[in-house]
Amino acid sequence: MKIKSKIKKNNENKNSIKKELLDDEKANFSIIISSLLLISFLLLSIIALNTAIEHSNENNEIMSSNQYHYIMNDYIRNIPTLEREALEELSDDVIKNKRPSLDSKGDLKEIVDEKLTDYNRKYYEDYDIIINSSLIAIEIHLRM
Secondary structure, eight states, X not given: OHHHHHHHHHHHHXXXXXXXXXXXXXXXXXXXXXXXXXXXXXXXXXXXXXXXXXXXXXXXXXXXXXXXXXXXXXXXXXXXXXXXXXXXXXXXXXXXXXXXXXXHHHHHHHHHHHHHHHHHHHHHHHHOOOOOOOOOOOOOOOOO
């Protein structure tokens, strides 16, 4: 009987605590619940914003990478044109001066390196990309 009376008292105490929480005149229970909901909403908002920002940064990196590849491919595509222009310039110089070039490979390398330097400067001014390039060797292929 003592156990039943203790259980009954505990149940009554629990019921009275529930009633006190629900019938709270100062609204402490409501404030606590509202605060918890507000904090959870803020946390979810921060997580959502962080995810959106990361996604945006990822898209910007992909676009930057694609632009970089386009610029480098454009640069590489234009190198043969620079070489032809340098060869044409050397040929015009030989024709104008009516004297042969004693070191045509060296002269051609010098002209190509000048053109590459100008081209690198142009890419820096246009795209804000620093490119260092120079001609290593000149090979001559004769077609017959």
